[in-house]
Amino acid sequence: MKLNFARWVSTLHLVLFILVSNARPEEQPFRPETGKFPPLEKAHSYRGELVFVDHANRRGSIRIQGEGMYFRNKPHPFAMLPYGIIRYHNAPAQLRDIPLGTVLHVRAFLPPDPKLSAVPVLPINNRNKTAGYSGKGIAPAENHVILLEDEASHCLREGKVWELKEVNIKDGAGKIIARRESKNSGTKAEEETMTFDAATRIWRGLEKLQVADLVHEGTWPESGKKSLKDQAVLLGITWRPTPDGVFTRFHVSDVWLDDVSIQRAARNQTETHKAFIRSRWMPAFVDAIEYGKFGTATVTATLFGGMDDSLYADFKKDVSAMMNPVENTLKHTHGAAPAIWPAEAQSLRSQGSKAMLRLAAAVSGFDSRPT
Amino acid sequence: MIRKYLVWLAFAFVFETSVFASVVEKSEPFRPETGKFPPIEKAHAYRGELIFVDHPNRRGSIRVEGTGKFYRNDPHPFALLPYGMVRYHDAPADLRDVPLGTVMHAHGFLPPDPKTSSVPVLPPNNKDKDAGHYRGTGIFPSENHILLLEDEPSHCRRNGLVWKLQEVKLNNLVGTIVASRQPIDGEKTKVEPKTMTFDAATRIWRGRESIRISDLIEEKAWPENGKKDLSDQPVLLGITWKPAPGDGLSGAFTSFHVSDIWLDDQSIEHAAYFLTQKNNSFIRTRWMPAYVNEVKYGKFGQATATLTLFGGMDQALYDDFKKDIGGQINGAENTLKHTASHYGPGHMASGGKIVQVTKQESNIPLGSSGIQVDFKTDQIIEAIRPGRVVRIRPDSWPKSQIPREEYLFNNSPENRFPTPDIFPKY
Numbered sequence: 203m204k205l206n207f208a209r210w211v212s213t214l215h216l217v218l219f220i221l222v223s224n225a226r227p228e229e230q231p232f233r234p235e236t237g238k239f240p241p242l243e244k245a246h247s248y249r250g251e252l253v254f255v256d257h258a259n260r261r262g263s264i265r266i267q268g269e270g271m272y273f274r275n276k277p278h279p280f281a282m283l284p285y286g287i288i289r290y291h292n293a294p295a296q297l298r299d300i301p302l303g304t305v306l307h308v309r310a311f312l313p314p315d316p317k318l319s320a321v322p323v324l325p326i327n328n329r330n331k332t333a334g335y336s337g338k339g340i341a342p343a344e345n346h347v348i349l350l351e352d353e354a355s356h357c358l359r360e361g362k363v364w365e366l367k368e369v370n371i372k373d374g375a376g377k378i379i380a381r382r383e384s385k386n387s388g389t390k391a392e393e394e395t396m397t398f399d400a401a402t403r404i405w406r407g408l409e410k411l412q413v414a415d416l417v418h419e420g421t422w423p424e425s426g427k428k429s430l431k432d433q434a435v436l437l438g439i440t441w442r443p444t445p446d447g448v449f450t451r452f453h454v455s456d457v458w459l460d461d462v463s464i465q466r467a468a469r470n471q472t473e474t475h476k477a478f479i480r481s482r483w484m485p486a487f488v489d490a491i492e493y494g495k496f497g498t499a500t501v502t503a504t505l506f507g508g509m510d511d512s513l514y515a516d517f518k519k520d521v522s523a524m525m526n527p528v529e530n531t532l533k534h535t536h537g538a539a540p541a542i543w544p545a546e547a548q549s550l551r552s553q554g555s556k557a558m559l560r561l562a563a564a565v566s567g568f569d570s571r572p573t
Numbered sequence: 574m575i576r577k578y579l580v581w582l583a584f585a586f587v588f589e590t591s592v593f594a595s596v597v598e599k600s601e602p603f604r605p606e607t608g609k610f611p612p613i614e615k616a617h618a619y620r621g622e623l624i625f626v627d628h629p630n631r632r633g634s635i636r637v638e639g640t641g642k643f644y645r646n647d648p649h650p651f652a653l654l655p656y657g658m659v660r661y662h663d664a665p666a667d668l669r670d671v672p673l674g675t676v677m678h679a680h681g682f683l684p685p686d687p688k689t690s691s692v693p694v695l696p697p698n699n700k701d702k703d704a705g706h707y708r709g710t711g712i713f714p715s716e717n718h719i720l721l722l723e724d725e726p727s728h729c730r731r732n733g734l735v736w737k738l739q740e741v742k743l744n745n746l747v748g749t750i751v752a753s754r755q756p757i758d759g760e761k762t763k764v765e766p767k768t769m770t771f772d773a774a775t776r777i778w779r780g781r782e783s784i785r786i787s788d789l790i791e792e793k794a795w796p797e798n799g800k801k802d803l804s805d806q807p808v809l810l811g812i813t814w815k816p817a818p819g820d821g822l823s824g825a826f827t828s829f830h831v832s833d834i835w836l837d838d839q840s841i842e843h844a845a846y847f848l849t850q851k852n853n854s855f856i857r858t859r860w861m862p863a864y865v866n867e868v869k870y871g872k873f874g875q876a877t878a879t880l881t882l883f884g885g886m887d888q889a890l891y892d893d894f895k896k897d898i899g900g901q902i903n904g905a906e907n908t909l910k911h912t913a914s915h916y917g918p919g920h921m922a923s924g925g926k927i928v929q930v931t932k933q934e935s936n937i938p939l940g941s942s943g944i945q946v947d948f949k950t951d952q953i954i955e956a957i958r959p960g961r962v963v964r965i966r967p968d969s970w971p972k973s974q975i976p977r978e979e980y981l982f983n984n985s986p987e988n989r990f991p992t993p994d995i996f997p998k999y
Contacts, residue, residue, distance in 0.1 A: 253978065256625070257673060265976065273974040274915070302628060302669040401850035408782045412846065415781075443858040445971035466783070473774035481816040 231326045231344060233312040237487060239285060245309035246329060246344035251441045252306055253277040257298040259531045260286070261320050264306065265441070270337025272450040273443060279321035280310065280345045284485065284530045287348065287508035289355035292464060293471035294509050296478055300352065305439040305452060307356040310344040320531070321345050353439045354456075354464060361385045364437045366430035367393060369422055374413050375399035378430075378454060380437070397442065398454040405456065405463035436464050472510050479513055483524075485532050501525065602697040602716060604683040608864060608960035610656060610938035616680035617700060617716035622814045623677055624648040628669040629978040630908045630991045631657070632691050635677060636814070641709030643827040644816060647999040650692035651681065651717045655862065655907045655962045656940035658720070658885035660727035663841055664848035665885050667855055671724065676812040676829060678728045681716035691908070691991045692717050720940055726809040726833075726841055733757050736810045738803040739766055741795055746773040746786050750831060757807070770815065771831040778833065778840035809835040849887050856890055858973050860901075860918060860964035862909050865957055866945065876953040877928065878902065880965060884942040891944055896930050899968040902948060904956020906981070906989050911964060912956055914980030918964065919972045923957060925950030927967065 234240035250266035254277055263277030282288070288295045290304075300306070312326065313319040322345075325331075329342035357363060367379040378398055381391045404411040416422040438456030458464040486503040493499045503525070505514065517523075527535045605611035621637035625648055634648035653659070659666045661675075671677070683697060684690040696702075700714035729735060733756055740751040753766040777784045789795040811833030817825035835841040863880040870876045880902075882891065894900075903922035904912035913921040929947035937943035948965065950957075957963055981988050 253976070254627070255673070258625075271974070273976050276977050298673040301672065302626070399850060399854055401847050401854060403847060405783075408784060408788075410781055410783050410843065412843075442854065443973035443975050445973045449974070466785075470774055470776060470785070473772060477772055477774060477815060 231312050231329075234283065234314045234346070234348075236314050240311055240348065242309060242348065245311055245348055246342055247307070247309055248329075248339065248342060249305060249307045250275075250278070252300055252302055252304050255297050255300070255302065257296060258533070259320055260297060261531075262297055264308065266308075266340045266342070267450060268333075268337040268340035270333075270340075270449070271335045272441065274334070275336045275340045278341050278345065280308065280347050280350075281313075281320045282350070283311070283314070283346050283348050284532060285348070285487070285506045286346075286350065289349075289351040289359070289508070291352065291467040291471045292355045292358045293468040294475040295471055296475065297350075299471065299474060303440045304352055304455075305441060307349075307351050307353070308347055309349040310342070310347045312343055313346050318530070319346070354436045354458065354467075357382065357436055358464070363434040365432040365434055367432065368427055368429055370427045371413075371417070371423060372425055374417070394452070396437075396439070396452045396454050397444065398457075402454050403438075403456045404459065405467065406459040407462045408466065409463075435459055476510055476513060479509060482532075482534075483526065484509070484513060484517070485528065602683050602700075605654065605685045605718070607685050610940040611682055611720065613680055613720060613939045616682055616720055617714055618678065618680050619700075619711065619714060619716075620676060620678045621646075621649070623671055623673055623675050626668050626671070626673065627995060628667060629910065630691055631668060632908075632991075633668060634996065635679060637679075637712045637714070638827060639704065639709040639712035641704070641712070641826070642707045643814065645706055645708050646704070646712045648996075649713045649717065650993065650996045651679065651719050651722075652684075652690065652692045653719050653722065654682070654685070654940065655909060656720070656864070656883045657718075657722065658883075658940065660721070660723040660731075660885070662724065662844040662848045663727045663730045664845040665852045665887060666848055667852065668722075670848060670851065671722075674813045675724050675832075676814060678721075678723050678725070679719050680721040681714065681719045683715055684718050689907070689990045690718070691993060693993045693996065725812045726835060726844075729754065729809055730841070735807040737761070737805040737807055739805060740800055740802055742800045743771075743786070743795065744798055746790075747771070752808075752810070755805075755807075761805070767829070769810075769812070769829045769831050770817070775831050776811075776833045777836065778844065779836045780839045781843050782840075809841050811835075853887050853890055856886060857966075857970040859909075859975060859979070860903065860911075860966040860970070861886070861890065861894075862905060862962060862964050863946070865959050865961050865963055867959055868953070868957060870953070874952045875950070876957070877947055877949045878953070878957050878963075880946045880948060880963065882942040882944045882946060882965070884937070884940050886942070891942055893967045893969055894927060894930055894944065894946055894965075895967070896927060899924070899926050900948065900966055901925070901968075902950070902954075902957055902963050902965045904954060905962045905964045907962055908991065909962065909964070911975065911980040912984065913982070914975055915982055917972060917974040918980065919966070921954065922966075923950040923952055923954045 231246065232240060232244035248266050250264040252262060253265050254263040256262060260282040261280060263279050265275045266278050268275060288297060290300050313323055316323040324341060324343040326343050329339055329344065332338050333340055351359065362382050362384050364380045365383050367381065369378050370376045376398060377395050379393055379395050381393050383391055398413065400413055402413055404413065404416060413422065417424050422428060436458040437454050440453045440455045442453040444451045484505055486505045488501055488503050490502040491499050505517065529535065602617065603611060603615035619637050621635040623633060624636050625634040627633060631653040632651060634650050636643065636646045637649045639646060659668055659671065661671050684694055687694040695713060695715035697715050700711055700716065703710050704712050723731065734754050735757050736752045737755045738750060738752045742748045749768050749770055751766050751768050753764045755761055755764060771786065773786055775786060777789065786795065790797050795801060810831050813830045813832045815830040817828040819825065862883045865878055866881055867879040868876050901919055901922040901924050903918045906912065911918045926949050927946055928949045931945040933943035946965065
């Protein structure tokens, strides 16, 4: 009997431990360590509309979708982590590339160092607090973002598409019923009703079409409902005020009807971003420094991720390069003439994503782990 | 002799006063009066890259093109006048619709009331000052209250201009275009051609197609490498700015970048269509802004208010204001924020009926629609006073809730009159 009781207690303990340990990644806010890349699985996920951008400081505000009246939710400030990645149209992007109003998916952590946070530091459990009619979840403390992506990027990264069930149209505007489905999953996601209007852009191959073009071609009806038979598309999503007392209904800004159309959008954004990084330089963490004599040093740096491969391919062994210190906002510490201050590199060896530079004159700011 | 001298003196006086008067009119900063639409001829015109946007407060920053090194110019704060118009892709727009980085043409005035300016108030002669540090003059004009803010294609279409492409030079999908902004019709004027960069991200619009540089090369319209004479091909350009190669001591300091090329009329009209539709939907949910010209009070809260609707919108919106239909008026600030809207702007607004619509046929100043509406209400609210900005909605527009940052709640002076503190001091 004693043995059975002990066995029962240990089983209960084991079950509780498994439950608690499983729940932890979902419930426990995670604070990244400075200089380390935190695991994406530990990030808190939410989505909302981009309302404000301070691109120079890599921060902004998002109106987060919570449980309540969406329009009442105050814009929620966020900051990009130095290595935080932004994706738009399934391509690397900067905050300045994303139109205000775009609904974005966010993966975020607590501020690595609250004292230096560029956005308000909130109580750790803030995501569980209820804010009046806005409901829960509109102001999480996890406001330091590792991944910010628009709907199309989110779907392509996760292998999902929107399956269009039905369109209901009148005077060039109306509603679409659709489900965001995994391409390979047998399970059915919940249906969402979204609005569209005459400003909705429809992309097909090289073409940018109006809703009126689809009506003209007979693909969509001029008036009334039509089943779209799970037509697989990608959607761009925004938010607009909704009549009829509906408080959280999103709006379709773009529909990509085929792979060519989204690939062309991605190519355009990729080229924009490549030109941006080539003129602002590749951000990286400093891993180690071996000091030599008279200011010479060899710096090992880890290049940040999420860029186009062609940018990384430019970092080759034995090419000359320059390195300049930056802040966590990725601002150059002396932007007026960055070419004067950085140390000239004599050689560069690439080790996967790590780069080693031998510097002729190390400048202040290359301490271990700053960007 | 004396008579001759007097005639000469009188002639000299008339000549001098007329010459100096015209100079003064051109260079004199102009301060608009509250409640009146200022003449655009008196605005100071400049252009620059949109850097920052605070769209709920209708303000932002522009890096203004001056006489020096463009990249060094601090972003210059601006505020839209209540009746200030934004145009993008030759269509009415809101600040939030314009991508950061777009080069915009601005027509600005001194702040109508410096005490309530939401951007820094500067000395009236600031546009003539040398900003130092190689930035030159003209980069921070005190005329930072904007009547018209428009992108390059909107500017060209409004003024009957096109860009005539003279030559393209490219290598590996990147290169330069030499072009000059010319009148659509008539003889070529002597304008110094501009050299602008483009790259693989430059979007080219033809009819309803979105194509790329590589498509033009494939079609042999542009060479794969080297130069080609483009024989003054007329196009519209979207212009941005990107850092030009150089080390800060040498290089091209003010070279603009072509983000878009519209090859034909259909393509720009296609672009304008989408934005017009977007703005129509925007105004229908936020309501039409207007000035209150006059209020005639009746008994027990009854009143008839005469309003002038602000200009620059799509005609379809003005057509919705018809005699004898119902509507609502809500108070608004100079930022066009609704003064109350926690349950939607319709919750606290004055309800009533449009009893008269009058259209002014000529001499309509920019900023005004030239349309006056007489609105009769049984219950007038505090904000509907002569000279104030209001927003009006005909009953055919939807009742909906607007986002939190676009209305006031528990009104405080800071909310009503945002201070310039948001702008960083460089």
